Amino acid sequence: MTEHAQQPVQPSRRTVVAGAAAGVAATAATVATASPATAGTGGSTARTTKLSILGTTDLHGNVYNWDYFKNAEFDDAQHNDIGVAKVKTVIDRERAARSNPVLVLDAGDTIQGTPLAYYYAKVQPIGGSTIHPMARAMNLIGYDAAALGNHEFNYGIPLLRTFESQLNFPLLGANAVDPVTKRPVFPPYVIKRVKVDRGPDLTVGILGLTNPGIAIWDKANVEGKMEFPGLVEQAKKFVPELKAKGCDVVIVSAHSGDITGSSYGDALPYVENASTLVAQEVADVDAILVGHAHLDIPNREVSSKVTPDKKVVLCEPFFWGKRVAVFDLELERKGNRWSITSITSDTLPTNTAEADPKVAAAVQEQHATVVKYVNSVVGTSAVAMSAARSVVEDVPIIDFVNFVQADAVKAGLTGADASLPVLSEAAPFNRAASFPAGNVTIRDVAGLYIYDNTLLGVKLTGAQVKDYLEYSMRYFKQVSGPGPFTTAAVTNAVYNGATTPDYNFDSVAGLDAPLTYDVDIAQPIGSRVTNLQYDGAAIDPAQEFVLAINNYRQSGGGGFPHVSTAPVVYNRQNEIRQLLIDWVVAHGEIDPTDFASADWKLVSGGTPITIT
Structure with a gap:
């Protein structure tokens, strides 16, 4: 027809x-x-x-x-x-x-x-x-x-x-x-x-x-x-x-x-x-x-x-x-x-x-x-920093996020909570993020923190911090031997039928003293965090900490344990990206010697592994 x-x-x-x-x-x-x-x-x-x-x-x-x-x-x-x-x-x-x-x-x-x-x-x-x-x-x-x-x-x-x-x-x-x-x-x-x-x-x-x-x-x-x-x-x-x-x-x-x-x-x-x-x-x-x-x-x-x-x-x-x-x-x-x-x-x-x-x-x-706004200079970086390997090693650019978050929460604590040690969590939102040596612009910082999250502080015990880290380490595929492995061979593991995204891999760092740990990815999920120490000694399961955390995570995003029900001791609705920008403006220079340290590493059977 x-x-x-x-x-x-x-x-x-x-x-x-x-x-x-x-x-x-x-x-x-x-x-x-x-x-x-x-x-x-x-x-x-x-x-x-x-x-x-x-x-x-x-x-x-x-x-x-x-x-x-x-x-x-x-x-x-x-x-x-x-x-x-x-x-x-x-x-x-x-x-x-x-x-x-x-x-x-x-x-x-x-x-x-x-x-x-x-x-x-x-x-x-x-x-x-x-x-x-x-x-x-x-x-x-x-x-x-x-x-x-x-x-x-x-x-x-x-x-x-x-x-x-x-x-x-x-x-x-x-x-x-x-x-x-x-x-x-x-x-x-x-x-x-x-x-x-x-x-x-x-x-x-x-x-x-x-x-x-x-x-x-x-x-x-x-x-x-x-x-x-x-x-x-x-x-x-x-x-x-x-x-x-x-x-x-x-x-x-x-x-x-x-x-x-x-x-x-x-x-x-x-x-x-x-x-x-x-x-x-x-x-x-x-x-x-x-x-x-x-x-x-x-x-x-x-x-x-x-x-x-x-x-x-x-x-x-x-x-x-x-x-x-x-x-x-x-x-x-x-x-x-x-x-x-x-x-x-x-x-x-x-x-x-x-x-x-x-x-x-x-x-x-x-x-x-x-374009004009994001290319405006807000400060400088003492050295070049990159997030390219942030999913397999502790890198300074992620330490920067944890440092600024923890510092803001520490400054905002009141009463008895002000004496608690402060930790911070951060995830690698953008592996392509980097700070050049020299001028740092708004777009450099925005590229590091691409989400519009706000900052909170919640109270956890040492045992709950351990649980939190164990949950985060689901991100890694189970492998054995020292490698070398490619990044893809060990990251973004499938769990419960879904691929674990980068933004659900949290590392945790200490502000007042180092929080250090190894991640043994030869071990099954739930038994990967070893040598967990705070200030050079085995973490006390009963000790209380304040964890600086973003609102997505604190409200249950990613399903991490304890944080959605933990007491909230800091919440000023400050956007984390803006806190990072404001810190650079206030301090002028980002110098890793002020905040960076290698506090966690990947191991297999206790032996450090090589990621190429």
């Missing part, structure tokens, strides 16, 4: 859910027709039609193919490119290549992750005439909806609500709920009604799900204001509602990885990475745009446990705009409804695309402001 062009329809209009913007309960949804930009010009007959879904996730404040920490174009070993400007070019190309309707979605983590995002949250917060650069860029693409990511909450709910108000599309969060009513405080879903030539409208429901870990990771921002129940539990409530409203297709945009498990262990009753569980356990879900895990998953089919022979298609398009997801659906008419006959998916690289000139122009002034 001859395909006919779709008739033009009016641009979509977003209906604000009653009360949602004010943070009260709401379960209504946006209902809109596809706009001319997304409707396409055909792709249907009286009996069949097609639909495409394009998607992004974990853009993390990247508009340009630019590395603010290196002050250069972004590049990696695979020569990926990043940024919304390139994403738009790919999306426009894919729209033009299709004669059928196209919808565009995002799976969250948008407003945190680069100095560009930080600047317009903390230095010059958005509001009034100051529009978030990600809002400018994403509005030009013409997204139909985006799920909330966990990092959307890093700067507090008021800033998130301001960002939401600047978007031309809804932020969806079916499992971000009011603590009292248990109803969503963001729109749970949007329904798009697409005109089909010589046939009934194609009705598409888009459900947005965010991550339960927000309750832990941003506890200070959300406690008592929002709760985050499980993805499966909320999907089971709202997918039937979408079907009851006539949706032929149900797409889930989920900020939750596909490898089932949680970095926070059993600290919450809801799974962090639950996209596969949604596919398996929730009837009538057709496809899931996956986010959060920073993986490239072109196509994964998951068998439903509730609908025989049904396969749910999952696709995750990497992160930072390195890929664009594409789902292509074919449908056939059954009476006045449409039924899916096939779904395929893939991820498309952006590194062959030119930056879209409209996006580039829209954000150029803000980009230039931030």
Whole structure:
């Protein structure tokens, strides 16, 4: 049969859910027709039609193919490119290549992750005439909806609500709920009604799900204001509602990885990475745009446990705009409804695309402001320091973080706590971080501490410090012999089905006296920390310490023992990155002789190992 062009329809209009913007309960949804930009010009007959879904996730404040920490174009070993400007070019190309309707979605983590995002949250917060650069860029693409990511909450709910108000599309969060009513405080879903030539409208429901870990990771921002129940539990409530409203297709945009498990262990009753569980356990879900895990998953089919022979298609398009997801659906008419006959998916690289000139122009002034900001000199370094080997040895640049954190906590302790010895934990967030010998800029420091964590102090015993270190050493793979080993051969071990990331490998250092220990990675997990000493003597299990710790870790991020329930003796809501910058400004020079020492080492059977 001859395909006919779709008739033009009016641009979509977003209906604000009653009360949602004010943070009260709401379960209504946006209902809109596809706009001319997304409707396409055909792709249907009286009996069949097609639909495409394009998607992004974990853009993390990247508009340009630019590395603010290196002050250069972004590049990696695979020569990926990043940024919304390139994403738009790919999306426009894919729209033009299709004669059928196209919808565009995002799976969250948008407003945190680069100095560009930080600047317009903390230095010059958005509001009034100051529009978030990600809002400018994403509005030009013409997204139909985006799920909330966990990092959307890093700067507090008021800033998130301001960002939401600047978007031309809804932020969806079916499992971000009011603590009292248990109803969503963001729109749970949007329904798009697409005109089909010589046939009934194609009705598409888009459900947005965010991550339960927000309750832990941003506890200070959300406690008592929002709760985050499980993805499966909320999907089971709202997918039937979408079907009851006539949706032929149900797409889930989920900020939750596909490898089932949680970095926070059993600290919450809801799974962090639950996209596969949604596919398996929730009837009538057709496809899931996956986010959060920073993986490239072109196509994964998951068998439903509730609908025989049904396969749910999952696709995750990497992160930072390195890929664009594409789902292509074919449908056939059954009476006045449409039924899916096939779904395929893939991820498309952006590194062959030119930056879209409209996006580039829209954000150029803000980009230039931030480049100038991050390249301003704040002090000097006596020697060059690098984090390249921070995952296998005690290096001065990580000692610097521990020193500044411990020093700040020590200065803020009062009463009897002021006499307690202070320790500090730090993880290698960015192996590429370095300080040059000579001038140190804001971007050098920001490159070392890439997260917007705040500093706390908690009280632990010596025995609890030992437990904490043993838990951290899950990071290492079990090997025997002195080596030599490559870094990859001993780090990022798989534990409980998930790869342990660098940011969940904590070393601990002492401020008032050295805390020293060996890590015997020939031993099984739980028995690796040996020769643990404080001030040259075996640590007293009963001695009390204050541990300087970031809010992510203290609130349960990573599932480390004791710290989430330990007494908090210091909490001034100071951002650790800013504390590092302020320390450099105040002291002028970073000299490792003031704070650095090799207090821990990797061994096998007690013999130091060689890492090449």
